[in-house]
Amino acid sequence: MNRTATPAYTLREIAGLPAMLAQYPLIRQLNPLLDLERYEELLRIMLPQNYRMVGAFSESGTCVGLSGFWIAAKFYSGKYLEVDNFVVEEAHRSAGVGKLLSDWMLQLASQEGCHTIMLDAYVTNSAAHRFYFREGFHIKSYHFFKTLTP
Template sequence: MNDYTLREISGFPEMLAQHHLIEQLNPDMPKERYHELLRLMLPYNYRMVGAFDASEKCVGLSGFWIAAKFYSGKYLEIDNFVVDAAYRAKGIGKLLTDWLLQLAKHEGCDTVMLDAYVTNTAAHRFYLREGFQIKGFHFLKSVHT
């Protein structure tokens, strides 16, 4: 577990270089769409943290936002949390989660929240083991028909 270095992934080019991981979470996400969405998200303070191996390869990452809502207070939202399939079960997810929780405390957040795809049962087990609770449903409706 100590073989990985965590650091914030800064700047558009370094974030764009992580498409290979985002694609594991979202297999239908072409690089062009990832590029387009990053451009839309960055002005709203979207940030990323990565876990890097000894060769400086990013093997896990999480995007995150810090904001506030009435029901949660100030929060850190984990977004696009993924560990490379070849590196799973090595403690990288725990390292990333611990880093994000420490940042949330440092930033004065009241809560940490996330969405997990309904079909991602491995993620559900991980987050429940890490002390997260299922609070509700996240509804989504496309405006394009």
């Protein structure tokens, strides 16, 4: 799915490990403790599980916003698109980039026959919470997390 979103941004899928690795500086804005080696290691695990990524590119060709996503199914949600690591470059926030990415994924989810879109947002990221509420998302459940040590 390629389309020009506005005169300032073009949205397109970011396909393949090298192209996704090139987005590390933007991913790191959301995950500051994630080093490049771990990012690559996780991508190598996620890509065979149908992980995909969409980016918003400025007129200069720089990726200024992106989101990873999967399409899968669960009993409680049916077929869904799961948003993962949604981030917009700080200098481009409040310029409509997040809305463009969200709308792109909504359109893709509809085309793919998904029943829902879901995501996790860090509990400390109140700006993201406001954005998702404004986009029509609601809180359905808690996502419990337990770290295992090797």
